[in-house]
Amino acid sequence: MDWTLILPETALLLLCVLLLCLMLIRKTPAAGVLSPLMGIATAGVGLAALWSFGFSGILFFSTYRVDLFSQCFKLLVWAAFFLTVFFSRSLHEIDDGRRLEYYFFLSAAALGMMMMASAVDLLTLYVSLELASYSLYLLSALKNRGRDAEAGVKYLFFGAAASGVFLWGASLLAGISGSTSLAGISENIHGLIASPASLVGMIFVCFSFLFKLSAFPLHFWAPDVYESAATPVVNFIATASKAAAVAVLARFLMFLPPSPEFVRALTAIAFASMTLGNCVALWQEDVKRLLAYSSVAQAGYILVGLLAAGGEGFSSAIFYTAAYVLMNAAAFFVVSRVALDSGHDNPRLSHFDGLAERSPFLALVLLISLLSLAGIPPLAGFTGKWILFSAAMDKGHWFLVLWAVLNSVVSLFYYLTLVKHAYLEKPKEGLPPMALPLAARTVGLALCLSIILLGIFPNALISLAQEAVLSGGLH
Amino acid sequence: MPFPVLSSILLSPVIGLILILLTPAKQENLVRAIALLSATVTVALSVYLCAIFNTADPAFQLVEHVEWVRSYGIHYSNAVDGLNLPMILLTSIVIFCGVLVSWTVTTRVKDFFANMLFLVSGVFGVFMTTNLFFFFLFYEIAVIPMYLLIVIWGSTNKQYAAMKLTLYLLLGSALMFAGFLYIYSLPGAQTFDLQTLKQNVSFSPEIQNILFLGLFLGFGVLAACFPFHVWSPDGHVAAPTAASMLHAGVLMKLGAYGILRVAIYLLPEGARHWAPVIAVLSLCNIVYGAMVATRQKDLKYIIGYSSVSHMGIVLLGISTLTPLGLNGAVFQMFSHGIMTALFFACVGFIYDGCHTRMLDELGGLSKQAPKISAFFIIAGLCGLGLPGMGGFVAELLVTLAAVSVYPWIGITSITALLITAYYVLTAVQKVFYGPLREKSAHLEDVGFLQFFPRAVLVGCLIYFGIFPQVFIQWISLSTKTLLGA
Numbered sequence: 001m002d003w004t005l006i007l008p009e010t011a012l013l014l015l016c017v018l019l020l021c022l023m024l025i026r027k028t029p030a031a032g033v034l035s036p037l038m039g040i041a042t043a044g045v046g047l048a049a050l051w052s053f054g055f056s057g058i059l060f061f062s063t064y065r066v067d068l069f070s071q072c073f074k075l076l077v078w079a080a081f082f083l084t085v086f087f088s089r090s091l092h093e094i095d096d097g098r099r100l101e102y103y104f105f106l107s108a109a110a111l112g113m114m115m116m117a118s119a120v121d122l123l124t125l126y127v128s129l130e131l132a133s134y135s136l137y138l139l140s141a142l143k144n145r146g147r148d149a150e151a152g153v154k155y156l157f158f159g160a161a162a163s164g165v166f167l168w169g170a171s172l173l174a175g176i177s178g179s180t181s182l183a184g185i186s187e188n189i190h191g192l193i194a195s196p197a198s199l200v201g202m203i204f205v206c207f208s209f210l211f212k213l214s215a216f217p218l219h220f221w222a223p224d225v226y227e228s229a230a231t232p233v234v235n236f237i238a239t240a241s242k243a244a245a246v247a248v249l250a251r252f253l254m255f256l257p258p259s260p261e262f263v264r265a266l267t268a269i270a271f272a273s274m275t276l277g278n279c280v281a282l283w284q285e286d287v288k289r290l291l292a293y294s295s296v297a298q299a300g301y302i303l304v305g306l307l308a309a310g311g312e313g314f315s316s317a318i319f320y321t322a323a324y325v326l327m328n329a330a331a332f333f334v335v336s337r338v339a340l341d342s343g344h345d346n347p348r349l350s351h352f353d354g355l356a357e358r359s360p361f362l363a364l365v366l367l368i369s370l371l372s373l374a375g376i377p378p379l380a381g382f383t384g385k386w387i388l389f390s391a392a393m394d395k396g397h398w399f400l401v402l403w404a405v406l407n408s409v410v411s412l413f414y415y416l417t418l419v420k421h422a423y424l425e426k427p428k429e430g431l432p433p434m435a436l437p438l439a440a441r442t443v444g445l446a447l448c449l450s451i452i453l454l455g456i457f458p459n460a461l462i463s464l465a466q467e468a469v470l471s472g473g474l475h
Numbered sequence: 476m477p478f479p480v481l482s483s484i485l486l487s488p489v490i491g492l493i494l495i496l497l498t499p500a501k502q503e504n505l506v507r508a509i510a511l512l513s514a515t516v517t518v519a520l521s522v523y524l525c526a527i528f529n530t531a532d533p534a535f536q537l538v539e540h541v542e543w544v545r546s547y548g549i550h551y552s553n554a555v556d557g558l559n560l561p562m563i564l565l566t567s568i569v570i571f572c573g574v575l576v577s578w579t580v581t582t583r584v585k586d587f588f589a590n591m592l593f594l595v596s597g598v599f600g601v602f603m604t605t606n607l608f609f610f611f612l613f614y615e616i617a618v619i620p621m622y623l624l625i626v627i628w629g630s631t632n633k634q635y636a637a638m639k640l641t642l643y644l645l646l647g648s649a650l651m652f653a654g655f656l657y658i659y660s661l662p663g664a665q666t667f668d669l670q671t672l673k674q675n676v677s678f679s680p681e682i683q684n685i686l687f688l689g690l691f692l693g694f695g696v697l698a699a700c701f702p703f704h705v706w707s708p709d710g711h712v713a714a715p716t717a718a719s720m721l722h723a724g725v726l727m728k729l730g731a732y733g734i735l736r737v738a739i740y741l742l743p744e745g746a747r748h749w750a751p752v753i754a755v756l757s758l759c760n761i762v763y764g765a766m767v768a769t770r771q772k773d774l775k776y777i778i779g780y781s782s783v784s785h786m787g788i789v790l791l792g793i794s795t796l797t798p799l800g801l802n803g804a805v806f807q808m809f810s811h812g813i814m815t816a817l818f819f820a821c822v823g824f825i826y827d828g829c830h831t832r833m834l835d836e837l838g839g840l841s842k843q844a845p846k847i848s849a850f851f852i853i854a855g856l857c858g859l860g861l862p863g864m865g866g867f868v869a870e871l872l873v874t875l876a877a878v879s880v881y882p883w884i885g886i887t888s889i890t891a892l893l894i895t896a897y898y899v900l901t902a903v904q905k906v907f908y909g910p911l912r913e914k915s916a917h918l919e920d921v922g923f924l925q926f927f928p929r930a931v932l933v934g935c936l937i938y939f940g941i942f943p944q945v946f947i948q949w950i951s952l953s954t955k956t957l958l959g960a
Contacts, residue, residue: 377616387547389656412642424627
C-alpha cells in the first residue's frame with residue numbers, strides 16, 4: 001500500500017495521537033507555546049496535503065478513493081483548518097486548561113472531514129461523518145456556560161438523529177443493491193432507481209449531508225450553535241464542515257445520478273433554504289446569528305449547482321464552495337477581531353459602529369467579504385454564482401435560478417446593513433483605534449486578495465474543478 | 476499588436492484606484508492629483524479614440540479579445556462603434572469635471588476618490604465590452620460604489636435614498652442576470668459573447684417577446700423608465716455633487732445603452748412587439764416628470780425630475796425604432812449627460828455656498844455670483860431645447876421621428892416642452908433674479924479652478940449644438956446597422 005496517498009490524513013492522525021498523549025500526561029503547555037506549535041503542525045499537514053495533491057488510487061478494499069476531487073477538498077478543508085487554528089491564537093472563550101482538548105477535537109474533526117472527501121463506501125462514509133460530527137459536538141460545547149451547553153446538546157441530539165436516519169437510508173440502499181460501496185450500489189440499482197425504496201434510501205442518506213450543510217429543513221441547529229460556540233469553532237463549522245458536506249453530497253450524486261423525483265425534492269429544499277435563510281437574516285441583531293442564517297441561504301445556492309449535476313453543475317459547486325470558504329473565513333476574521341476588541345463573545349450590529357474609523361483595514365475586509373457573499377462583482381462570490389446559475393439554467397431550472405437571483409438582492413439588504421454600521425455610524429465615545437497585529441493583517445490581506453483575484457481570474461480554478469469532477473465520478 | 480486604446484481607457488481609473496488605495500489617507504492633495512491624472516488620461520484617450528474612429532465602418536472597431544473562461548464562453552472583449560463612442564467620450568468628460576468639482580471635498584478624501592474611480596471604471600467597462608458576463612460585472616461595479624458615495628458624503632435623507640437606489644437598481648440587474656443566463660441556456664448559445672449569440676442563436680418570436688420584456692424591465696430601472704423611476708430623484712438629491720453628476724450624467728445612460736446594445740441588438744422582433752408600450756411609458760416619463768418638477772421647492776429635486784423627463788425623450792427615441800429616432804436618442808443621451816452634469820455642478824456649488832437649495836430661500840444670485848448663474852442658465856436653456864444647444868438637435872430628431880411613427884404621442888410630447896420651459900424659467904427667475912436673500916448674500920463666485928470644469932461642459936453643449944453633424948456622423952451608420960437597415 002502506498003502511504004503517500006493518504007499523507008495528509010496520516011499527518012493529522014499523528015497530530016491527534018500526539019495531542020492525546022499530552023492530554024494523558026496532563027501537561028498543558030502555556031498558550032504562548034501551544035499556539036505556535038499548532039501553527040507549525042498545521043503547516044506540516046498543509047505540506048502533506050500539497051504533496052499528495054494530484055495522486056490517485058483506491059485503498060482499503062475499494063472503500064477509500066484518492067483522486068483529484070478528494071485532494072481538492074482536502075486542501076480546502078486544510079485551508080479552513082489552518083485559518084481556524086490561526087484564529088484560535090486569541091481564543092479567550094475557552095479556559096486555558098482545555099486548550100489541548102480543544103486542539104485535539106479540532107484536529108480530529110479535520111481528519112474526519114478529509115476522510116469524508118475520499119469515502120466511497122457507505123461504511124467509511126458513516127465512520128468519517130461521525131468522527132467529524134462528534135468532534136464538532138464537543139467543540140461547540142467547550143465553552144463553560146449553561147446556555148452554550150444547551151446549544152451543544154441540541155446539536156448533538158439532532159445530529160445523532162440525522163445519523164440514525166442516515167443508517168436507515170443506508171440499510172435500505174444496501175438491502176436493495178446488495179452492496180455497501182457506492183460503485184456497487186450504482187451498478188445494481190439501475191432497474192430499481194425509480195422504486196420508492198431507493199428514493200427513500202437516497203433521501204435519508206442525504207439527510208445527514210444536508211444536516212451538515214445546514215439546508216432547510218435541517219438548519220435549525222445552526223443559529224444556536226453559531227451563537228453560542230466559540231468564534232473560531234463557528235468559523236470551522238461554517239467553512240470546513242460546509243466544504244466536507246459539499247464533497248460527500250457531490251460524490252454521492254455523481255455515483256448515484258438522482259431520479260427526477262429526487263431532483264424535485266432537492267429543488268424544493270434549495271428553494272426553501274434560500275428563502276428562509278434570507279428572510280430570517282433580515283431580522284437578526286446578533287452578527288453570528290445573522291451569518292448563520294446567511295449560511296442557510298448559501299446552502300441553497302450551492303444546492304442549485306449540485307442539483308444541476310453534470311460536469312458544469314458539480315464543478316461550479318466546487319468553485320463556489322472554495323469561494324464560500326474564503327469569504328466566510330474573512331467575515332469571521334472580522335467578527336472575531338470585533339468580539340475580541342469589545343470583550344463580547346456575541347457582537348451585535350452596534351458593536352460594528354464606526355469600524356471604518358477605528359480600523360479602516362478591518363472595515364475593508366468586512367466590506368469585501370460581505371459583498372462577495374452577496375454576489376457583487378468583481379469578487380469570487382459573484383463569479384461563483386454566475387457559473388452556478390449558468391449551469392442550473394442550462395439544465396432548465398429557470399424558475400429556481402430566477403428565484404435565487406432575486407434572493408441575492410434580498411440578501412444584499414442585510415449585508416449592507418452591517419456595512420452601514422461599519423462605515424456610517426459613529427464609534428461610541430472614547431473608543432480607541434483598533435490595533436491589529438502584523439500576522440492578522442497579513443492573513444486578512446491574503447483573504448481579501450484571494451477573494452478579488454478569484455473573482456477576476458476564475459479560469460484556473462474552474463478548469464481544476466472540472467478536472468476534479470471528471471476524476472471523481474464513476475469512470 | 477496595436478495599442479489597446481479601449482483597455483487603456485478602462486485601466487486608467489483602475490490604476491488610479493490602486494494607487495489611491497496605496498496612498499496614505501493624510502496625503503489628500505496627492506490623492507486628488509492621482510484622481511485628476513487618471514481622469515485626464517481617460518479624456519485624452521477618448522479624444523484620441525474619436526479621432527481614429529472610422530465613421531465609414533459600421534462594424535465593431537478596435538476589437539480587443541482575450542479568452543477568459545473558455546468553458547462558459549466568457550471572453551474579455553472590447554470594441555467600439557457609433558453607439559458607445561459618444562458614451563465613452565461623455566463618461567471621460569464627466570469624470571474629469573467631476574474630479575475637479577469635488578476638489579473641495581474634505582471628509583475622507585481618499586475613500587471618496589477611490590469610490591469615484593471605481594464607479595467610473597465600471598461605467599467604462601459597460602460601455603466598451605461585448606460580452607454579457609463582463610457587461611453585467613461592470614454594470615454592478617458601477618452601481619455599488621454609489622451606495623457608499625451617497626451614504627457617506629450625501630445629504631437629505633441619505634440612508635433611505637441610498638438603500639432605495641441600491642435595491643431598485645439591483646432588482647433591475649437581477650432581471651438582467653436571469654435574462655442573460657436564459658440566453659446562455661438557449662440551444663446553440665452556451666456563450667456570453669454578443670456577436671456569437673447574434674450569429675448562432677435563432678430566437679423564436681415567443682422567446683423574443685418574453686426576453687425583451689425581462690431585459691427592458693431590467694435596463695429600464697436604471698434608465699429611470701416610468702414607473703420604475705422613483706429611486707432616481709431621491710438618489711440624485713441625496714448624492715454628493717460629483718456623484719450626482721456621474722449618476723444622472725452617465726449612470727442612467729447605462730440603462731438606455733443596455734436596451735440598445737443588448738436588448739434591441741439580440742431581440743429585434745421583441746423590440747418591435749413592445750415598442751408601442753415603451754412609447755407610452757416614455758410619454759409618461761416626459762409629461763409626468765416635467766409636471767412633478769413644476770411642484771418642487773428644492774432645486775436639486777427639480778433637476779432630478781427634469782432628468783426623469785429627459786430620459787423619457789431618450790426612451791421615446793428608442794421606441795420609434797427608426798434611424799432618425801435612434802440618432803436622436805443617442806444624441807439626447809450625450810447632451811443630457813453633459814447638461815445634467817452642468818446642472819448638478821452648479822447646484823452643488825450654490826448649496827456649498829448658501830447651505831440651502833430651497834427656491835424660497837434663494838434669490839438674486841445673478842448679481843452676487845454672475846458666473847455660476849450664467850452656467851446654470853445655459854444648462855437650463857439647453858434643457859428647454861433652445862436652438863444652438865445640443866439638447867435642441869436631439870429633441871428635434873426624436874420629436875420628428877416620434878410624430879411620424881406615433882403621431883399622438885409625438886404631439887403630446889411637444890406640449891410637454893412647454894412645461895419644461897415653465898419650470899426651468901421659474902427656477903431661474905426665483906434663484907437668480909429678484910431681491911438678494913439673506914442666505915445667498917455670502918456666496919462667492921467661482922474661482923478659476925471651479926470655473927474651468929463647468930466651462931468645459933458648456934463648451935461641449937455649444938460645440939455639439941452648433942456642429943451636430945460631427946456627432947450624427949459618428950452614430951448614424953451604427954444605428955442603421957442596429958436596425959438591420
